[in-house]
Amino acid sequence: MTIEAINALSAADFIARFGFLFEHSPWIVREAEKRRPFAHIVAMEDAMAAIVAEASHVDQLKLLRAHxxxxxxxxxxxxxxxxxxxxxxxxxxxxxxxxxxxxxxxxxxxxxxxxxxxxxxxxxxxxxxxxxxxxxxxxxxxxxxxxxxxxxxxxxxxxxxxxxxxx
Missing domain, CATH: 1.10.3330.10 (Oxo-4-hydroxy-4-carboxy-5-ureidoimidazoline decarboxylase)
Structure with a gap:
């Protein structure tokens, strides 16, 4: 799948395709979807990492506890x-x-x-x-x-x- 194809996915399809990336935490992928378009796959990964880093302490703990x-x-x-x-x-x-x-x-x-x-x-x-x-x-x-x-x-x-x- 190319970055162009990823950027062209509907919001629902993007979340369905990548929602599994974070264990029981699709909220990260939902937020990343809003940050499209991505220049390349590394930018997509960086956006998701930024969402985790920017998350509240409570949300970070929820992510950890979901594992x-x-x-x-x-x-x-x-x-x-x-x-x-x-x-x-x-x-x-x-x-x-x-x-x-x-x-x-x-x-x-x-x-x-x-x-x-x-x-x-x-x-x-x-x-x-x-x-x-x-x-x-x-x-x-x-x-x-x-x-x-x-x-x-x-x-x-x-x-x-x-x-x-x-x-």
Whole structure:
């Protein structure tokens, strides 16, 4: 799909085509639609990133909280969004031993208790060991550091999802 074709989509078609980019948060794509036309795909991605950056703290937290926990029961049962299922499977999170599942569950609980939202990482750019190491390390972050880190990870996730959508 070319940028010209993207710019020519109706508002409803634009939202239908790209609403999946942000996990359960189509409000970002709805707002991005209003900022068309885009000169190129990077400008579209930049517009969406700006919307997230400009969002209120409350809305940023809603975005973070819309993400699933990694290796959760929903991931094992494959009741996540199609994109999240595929992403978690790419890192092997759908094939955990009971010991690994228990470790993820414990780290997810500790992380959520500390920050109030699920641990977010672009799983397509790492593996189980990298995810677990990041979970341990990031538990030491301040809330502000972790919000910034999690939003950065969402940016990576959206970038890869958008590349896939454009392929």
């Amino acid at each position: 699933p926990e990694l290796a959760s029961k929903a991931a094992i049962d494959k009741t996540l969004t199609e994109a999240s299922n595929a992403e978690q499977a790419s890192a092997g999170l759908d094939r955990l031993s009971q010991e690994e599942f228990d470790l993820f569950h414990d780290l997810n609980r500790r992380y959520r208790d500390r920050f109030g939202f699920p641990f977010i990482i672009c799983v397509r750019l790492t593996n189980k060991a990298g995810i677990l190491a990041s979970m341990e390390t990031r538990l030491a972050n301040s809330e502000a550091e972790e919000i910034a880190t999690a939003l950065g990870e969402i940016g990576k996730i959206v970038h890869l999802r958008l590349q896939d959508a454009m392929a």
